[in-house]
Amino acid sequence: MYALIISHEARSLARTSMLSVLLTVLACAIAFAAWSGRNMIDRQMQGADAAIAFEAGMRDAMRADVIKYEQKIEDEGGEVQFATINHAPGSGPPQGTNAGAVGAETAAYAVLPPTGLAALSIGQSDISLSYVPVNMRNIVDVTRYSEIENPVNLATGAFDISFVIIFLLPIFILALTYGVLSSEKEQGTLAMIMAHPISLRELMTCKLITRFMILLGVVAVAGLASTLAVGTQLDNPETWMRFGFWAGACLLYGMFWFFLAVFVNAMGKSSATNGLILAGSWLLFVVIVPTLVSIVATTLYPAPSRMDLVTASREAQTEASFQYMKALDEFYYDHLELVPNAEDKARDFLTLSIANSEAIEKEVRPLYDQFQSQLNRQEGLVQQYQYLSPAIMMQQALNEVSGTSADRYEDFMGQVFDFHKEWKDYFAVRFLSKDPLVSADYDRFPEFEYRPESLSDVIARLSPALIGLFGVMILAGVAAFVRLRSYQVAAR
Amino acid sequence: MIRFVARKELTELVRDGRFHWTGIILALLLITALATGWQRYASYQDLQSSAQATSNTQWLKQGDKNPHSAAHYGNYAFKPAGPLSYFDSGVEAYTGTAVFMEAHKQNFALARPASDLNAVARFGDLTGAFILQVLVPLIIIFLGFTAFSGERDSGTLRQLLSMGVRRRDILWGKAIGIGAGVALIVVPCLVLGALALSLAELNTSAGFMARMSVLVSTYGAYAAIFLFLTLAVSAWAKSGRHALIALVGFWAFTAFIAPKAVTEISKAVCPTPAYGEFMADMRTMQAKGFDGVSPWRRIQEMQAELYQEYGVNSVAELPVYWPATRMQKLEELDHDVFDYHYNNLRQAYTDQRRLQDSFGVIAPILSLRSVSMAMSGTDLITHIEFMNATESYRRNMVAKMNGYLSKAAASLNDSFSSSNYMTADEEVFAIVPPFEFDQPTVGQALGEHTRNFVILTIWLAFAVTASVAAVDRLSTEAR
Numbered sequence: 001m002y003a004l005i006i007s008h009e010a011r012s013l014a015r016t017s018m019l020s021v022l023l024t025v026l027a028c029a030i031a032f033a034a035w036s037g038r039n040m041i042d043r044q045m046q047g048a049d050a051a052i053a054f055e056a057g058m059r060d061a062m063r064a065d066v067i068k069y070e071q072k073i074e075d076e077g078g079e080v081q082f083a084t085i086n087h088a089p090g091s092g093p094p095q096g097t098n099a100g101a102v103g104a105e106t107a108a109y110a111v112l113p114p115t116g117l118a119a120l121s122i123g124q125s126d127i128s129l130s131y132v133p134v135n136m137r138n139i140v141d142v143t144r145y146s147e148i149e150n151p152v153n154l155a156t157g158a159f160d161i162s163f164v165i166i167f168l169l170p171i172f173i174l175a176l177t178y179g180v181l182s183s184e185k186e187q188g189t190l191a192m193i194m195a196h197p198i199s200l201r202e203l204m205t206c207k208l209i210t211r212f213m214i215l216l217g218v219v220a221v222a223g224l225a226s227t228l229a230v231g232t233q234l235d236n237p238e239t240w241m242r243f244g245f246w247a248g249a250c251l252l253y254g255m256f257w258f259f260l261a262v263f264v265n266a267m268g269k270s271s272a273t274n275g276l277i278l279a280g281s282w283l284l285f286v287v288i289v290p291t292l293v294s295i296v297a298t299t300l301y302p303a304p305s306r307m308d309l310v311t312a313s314r315e316a317q318t319e320a321s322f323q324y325m326k327a328l329d330e331f332y333y334d335h336l337e338l339v340p341n342a343e344d345k346a347r348d349f350l351t352l353s354i355a356n357s358e359a360i361e362k363e364v365r366p367l368y369d370q371f372q373s374q375l376n377r378q379e380g381l382v383q384q385y386q387y388l389s390p391a392i393m394m395q396q397a398l399n400e401v402s403g404t405s406a407d408r409y410e411d412f413m414g415q416v417f418d419f420h421k422e423w424k425d426y427f428a429v430r431f432l433s434k435d436p437l438v439s440a441d442y443d444r445f446p447e448f449e450y451r452p453e454s455l456s457d458v459i460a461r462l463s464p465a466l467i468g469l470f471g472v473m474i475l476a477g478v479a480a481f482v483r484l485r486s487y488q489v490a491a492r
Numbered sequence: 493m494i495r496f497v498a499r500k501e502l503t504e505l506v507r508d509g510r511f512h513w514t515g516i517i518l519a520l521l522l523i524t525a526l527a528t529g530w531q532r533y534a535s536y537q538d539l540q541s542s543a544q545a546t547s548n549t550q551w552l553k554q555g556d557k558n559p560h561s562a563a564h565y566g567n568y569a570f571k572p573a574g575p576l577s578y579f580d581s582g583v584e585a586y587t588g589t590a591v592f593m594e595a596h597k598q599n600f601a602l603a604r605p606a607s608d609l610n611a612v613a614r615f616g617d618l619t620g621a622f623i624l625q626v627l628v629p630l631i632i633i634f635l636g637f638t639a640f641s642g643e644r645d646s647g648t649l650r651q652l653l654s655m656g657v658r659r660r661d662i663l664w665g666k667a668i669g670i671g672a673g674v675a676l677i678v679v680p681c682l683v684l685g686a687l688a689l690s691l692a693e694l695n696t697s698a699g700f701m702a703r704m705s706v707l708v709s710t711y712g713a714y715a716a717i718f719l720f721l722t723l724a725v726s727a728w729a730k731s732g733r734h735a736l737i738a739l740v741g742f743w744a745f746t747a748f749i750a751p752k753a754v755t756e757i758s759k760a761v762c763p764t765p766a767y768g769e770f771m772a773d774m775r776t777m778q779a780k781g782f783d784g785v786s787p788w789r790r791i792q793e794m795q796a797e798l799y800q801e802y803g804v805n806s807v808a809e810l811p812v813y814w815p816a817t818r819m820q821k822l823e824e825l826d827h828d829v830f831d832y833h834y835n836n837l838r839q840a841y842t843d844q845r846r847l848q849d850s851f852g853v854i855a856p857i858l859s860l861r862s863v864s865m866a867m868s869g870t871d872l873i874t875h876i877e878f879m880n881a882t883e884s885y886r887r888n889m890v891a892k893m894n895g896y897l898s899k900a901a902a903s904l905n906d907s908f909s910s911s912n913y914m915t916a917d918e919e920v921f922a923i924v925p926p927f928e929f930d931q932p933t934v935g936q937a938l939g940e941h942t943r944n945f946v947i948l949t950i951w952l953a954f955a956v957t958a959s960v961a962a963v964d965r966l967s968t969e970a971r
Contacts, residue, residue: 032756035756036759039756043765043766044766046765047765047768047770048766048768049768050766050769051767051768051769051772052768123611124614127586127606127607129767144602144603145767146600146604146607146767147766148600148764148766148837149764150759150764150840150841150845150872151583151586151841151872151875152583152841152845152848152871152872153755153844154583154586154606155583155585155616156751156752156755157614157616157752157755158756159752159753159755159756167748168749272733272736275733275736276736283630287615288521288618290612290615290616291615291616291617292521292524292618293612294609294610294612294613294615294616294618295524295525295528295529296524296528297610297612298610298613299528303605303608305539305543306589306590306602307539307543307589307590307603309603310547310590310602310603311546311547314550314568318550318553318555318565321555322555379610383610385612392612392615395611395612395614395615396611396612405611406610406611
């Protein structure tokens with residue numbers, strides 16, 4: 001019986017021109033979104049590659065100078081010496097022997113690799129820089145870079161697959177479902193169907209399953225196809241897992257809209273009224289609530305001001321520099337093994353600047369941490385508003401699944417800070433002990449290696465949104481099917 | 493006659509329950525948007541002016557040091573909010589709010605509010621501009637889609653025409669009636685907002701009034717476009733339902749799909765480099781020299797010229813402090829490189845935006861959006877002007893510091909070493925005046941948008957013509 005109804009539904013849907021138009025538009029939108037997602041990722045990778053190649057070129061040039069110098073020492077005899085900082089080209093030992101110069105003037109890039117699904121949801125990845133140059137500057141300087149993109153484009157937002165799912169998919173679902181009962185009733189066919197041994201709920205289930213399979217089939221196939229088209233390797237179990245969550249989120253979100261349409265149908269109004277009510281719900285959940293939340297929540301809980309952070313860290317920097325001799329003493333106190341004789345100590349400009357930057361770091365780091373924790377608290381508060389609209393929950397879920405969320409970036413930045421420390425320590429020690437770098441050292445510089453987050457962390461961040469979506473989906477489903485019980489099949 | 497039709501239309505609207513509800517909701521949203529917009533604007537302005545004042549003091553009180561080191565210490569420019577940013581926040585969340593102005597480097601703006609906002613901000617802000625651009629057209633469609641189809645279905649159209657009422661009179665009457673209905677909701681909120689502002693005694697300059705009047709007329713034209721389109725479709729369509737579907741479809745396309753799709757297209761047509769690529773190209777050019785002649789060679793040439801100019805043979809004899817003169821020369825060599833790269837990037841951004849504006853031909857919101865941002869002082873051009881202002885400030889600051897040093901330390905030439913340098917104090921740092929930014933004038937802002945005004949005018953003419961044509965061939969029977 002079910003199979004019969006489903007196949008009947010499918011055939012009658014297939015004969016309406018509406019379905020083919022909707023599916024074509026949906027498929028085109030997904031293809032266009034995949035194309036633009038791909039462009040976005042390509043541009044990012046190109047940026048990372050160019051930056052890394054440039055820095056590698058700088059270091060290679062320094063290394064070449066060192067090799068030449070070593071050759072000269074070997075030919076002419078003598079000792080490999082340590083260059084003083086001097087930018088004008090000269091005849092002494094090259095800058096490449098000076099660990100301070102190499103560590104400060106070239107940078108190592110810490111790269112956050114895109115996940116397999118990154119092209120599906122651009123999220124915040126068009127704002128935050130996914131390749132961070134790390135050198136001996138302080139932490140506030142390291143965190144200040146961001147990706148560049150036309151602000152007009154950023155304000156409009158990307159046409160990515162998330163946009164298609166969050167904005168357009170509900171429209172298609174509602175277009176297919178707004179008259180699911182009311183139109184049958186208006187045509188008089190509902191009473192005839194109900195004369196058969198099937199309950200209204202069973203009929204509705206069949207109708208839903210049919211629509212569901214058609215739409216989500218298209219979404220899943222197009223989603224998978226676009227994932228492949230953007231060059232994702234599916235040999236990675238993590239990518240499969242992420243894709244599974246992606247499909248699951250789409251399923252929950254799609255079901256919510258289907259159930260909402262059934263619920264509205266169950267109120268027994270005309271198709272035209274149903275259409276208006278559903279269009280209004282779409283407007284409310286997808287447009288008004290998110291934009292309202294954005295402005296109200298961020299006005300009630302404003303993010304701490306970066307302008308304040310800038311001036312405060314500058315204040316700290318100035319303070320620290322005023323006491324640079326003290327800073328220098330403290331620095332040597334921390335690095336007792338490196339204390340030179342008094343005169344050298346005062347003269348050495350770079351030692352001073354390293355000591356200075358460490359003193360600044362000590363002053364600035366708490367400010368930065370305070371800023372970050374304030375920011376997290378604010379994020380947490382705003383996050384609670386996501387439950388007001390399935391569209392917001394869906395957006396958070398899709399960003400998380402695609403690895404373009406602020407949280408994944410923050411985890412990455414944590415790793416960048418660790419690496420920053422490693423880099424600074426390596427070069428500062430080599431520099432302060434006046435240990436000249438040799439060409440072989442160039443292969444031993446610290447390198448950043450991204451440690452992927454554990455899946456449980458990802459799931460933990462994903463679950464509030466998914467549970468919320470599940471909740472509203474169940475709520476809409478139960479309400480719809482309870483309401484169906486009192487549905488009048490024929491006009492009274 | 494037009495007056496009667498208009499009055500009938502308005503009376504009918506005002507008595508309709510749906511009108512009450514949509515009216516109340518829209519008014520509440522508009523008031524919320526303006527109030528939160530105002531609150532943000534005010535608190536941003538406070539933060540901005542205090543940060544700027546702090547930074548200016550920090551520049552002066554940075555402690556006695558070598559003037560060139562002082563230029564390295566530099567200063568920050570904090571971007572003031574656009575004069576009408578509480579109405580249209582434009583691109584402000586996505587441009588930086590602070591620019592570090594230091595020796596040797598032209599920097600991008602830092603501290604973009606968007607990077608500190610929850611991702612939900614990417615849905616857009618519910619600003620006054622958003623409501624007028626997106627929600628008001630929907631209300632117009634909602635109030636007007638039955639204008640003709642409804643009269644036809646209830647048989648009153650035949651009655652009207654049989655009384656000798658001219659079709660076009662019905663059109664004008666209905667346009668005025670519905671327009672008045674929408675104005676009844678929107679205008680009081682805006683007037684309330686404007687009153688609150690004038691009580692706060694802000695923005696009463698001449699530029700403010702000019703900006704306001706351009707905004708009012710552009711948004712008015714935009715609303716009229718939707719009003720006449722709605723009437724045209726209502727007269728054309730087989731039934732009210734068909735009219736509604738067509739109109740809402742067009743609305744969704746112009747409000748949500750077109751802007752994003754057009755953005756992606758403009759990115760593909762005028763590609764811009766990512767940060768890494770931009771910096772790598774720029775720094776490569778810096779090292780090689782703008783015209784392929786290495787900066788160090790240029791410095792040697794300049795040294796030779798200086799020797800000739802002063803008739804000397806060594807650095808020690810020069811009457812200007814050589815390291816400072818050299819640093820200033822290096823600085824100037826970089827100007828060409830910076831100009832080349834930053835101008836190219838900004839030109840590409842502007843080209844992208846212009847291309848998006850041109851697509852206003854299919855979605856009028858694209859043209860309106862640009863004009864609205866420009867008049868609110870929150871558009872791309874204002875940001876570029878601000879960035880240009882910071883760069884001229886930076887160049888002047890560095891030139892003044894190096895210039896002072898090259899004169900004041902001239903006697904140090906013969907004992908030139910890093911441990912032997914002069915220090916300057918607050919009095920010297922004060923020769924650099926504090927940073928100031930003047931918003932582009934209304935005239936400047938308007939010049940950029942001729943194309944948008946043309947597009948909107950064409951739309952309006954098209955909508956009016958279409959509605960007249962549709963009314964002329966309007967039949968009293970359902971087709």
